[in-house]
Amino acid sequence: MNRISVSIIKLGGSVITDKTSYRKIRRENLSKICNQLKNVNKPYIVIHGAGSFGHIIAEKHSIQAGFEDKNQLDGIVKIRQDMASLSQEVIDCLIENNVKAIGFQTSALAFMTGAEVEYFLNPIEKSLTLGVCPVLSGDVLFTEEGGFTIHSGDSIITHLVKHFDVKQVIFLTDVDGLFEKSDDSEEGKLVRELNYNEFKEFKVEEIQSEVIDVTGSMKGKVDEISTLLEEVEQVVIINGLIPERLGSVLKNENEVSTIIYGKKST
Numbered sequence: 394m395n396r397i398s399v400s401i402i403k404l405g406g407s408v409i410t411d412k413t414s415y416r417k418i419r420r421e422n423l424s425k426i427c428n429q430l431k432n433v434n435k436p437y438i439v440i441h442g443a444g445s446f447g448h449i450i451a452e453k454h455s456i457q458a459g460f461e462d463k464n465q466l467d468g469i470v471k472i473r474q475d476m477a478s479l480s481q482e483v484i485d486c487l488i489e490n491n492v493k494a495i496g497f498q499t500s501a502l503a504f505m506t507g508a509e510v511e512y513f514l515n516p517i518e519k520s521l522t523l524g525v526c527p528v529l530s531g532d533v534l535f536t537e538e539g540g541f542t543i544h545s546g547d548s549i550i551t552h553l554v555k556h557f558d559v560k561q562v563i564f565l566t567d568v569d570g571l572f573e574k575s576d577d578s579e580e581g582k583l584v585r586e587l588n589y590n591e592f593k594e595f596k597v598e599e600i601q602s603e604v605i606d607v608t609g610s611m612k613g614k615v616d617e618i619s620t621l622l623e624e625v626e627q628v629v630i631i632n633g634l635i636p637e638r639l640g641s642v643l644k645n646e647n648e649v650s651t652i653i654y655g656k657k658s659t
């Protein structure tokens with residue numbers, strides 16, 4: 394089977410929303426990010442996180458735990474409503490920047506049975522071949538056993554890399570990349586490059602944060618990246634609060650970031 398070659402750009406919830414304030418969008422930053430995508434002429438998928446449109450209500454109603462009582466249903470309805478409005482903001486902003494973006498509701502394309510998530514990806518595949526940029530987001534997913542669960546944007550990527558030939562995954566986060574402990578300073582040191590084997594040994598320096606994140610912040614991301622590296626050529630982590638860096642990475646220019654090379658590049 395000839396798999397379509399794509400890049401995936403994950404807009405972390407912390408770069409498009411203020412994670413400490415319910416439903417607050419970082420509008421100016423979102424707009425600058427979308428502007429960097431204006432003239433990109435290779436196929437790519439945009440996936441955005443939830444930030445304060447998802448994590449706060451998810452924690453309040455223990456959505457991650459699955460169905461326990463009927464009060465949680467108000468939580469899943471609210472998250473879906475909030476995520477729909479956040480997605481629309483992202484899509485509108487992309488369209489304003491001449492990106493032919495179409496949104497797909499993740500929870501309408503996927504269903505979980507046991508530990509397996511089954512996706513219906515034909516619409517995504519066809520939109521890519523036509524030259525349309527699919528936009529997906531982390532979501533509340535219905536599940537066979539537990540009723541529902543939170544499915545992060547990072548987990549979506551783990552599934553997409555099995556179906557598409559993903560050359561590059563770019564994570565826009567609120568830090569410059571991955572940090573490692575260094576002996577001579579209190580602060581961690583930014584790691585610029587890691588190959589597949591180095592990453593397996595890597596111990597992430599977790600930056601302490603007060604924000605609510607039901608899907609596991611940088612530690613969770615490192616676990617997902619570990620799986621991604623089996624399939625993709627490279628994963629790049631950049632600071633999405635400095636949107637110009639996205640433009641440079643897309644042009645393969647040297648930029649402040651962490652680049653991790655996949656198994657196929659070793």
Ligand code: IPE
Binds near residue numbers: 406444448472530606
């Ligand atoms: C979380 O998605 C989805 C919900 C809480 C509904 P992500 O885990 O990808 O979101 P961010 O990037 O951390 O905000």
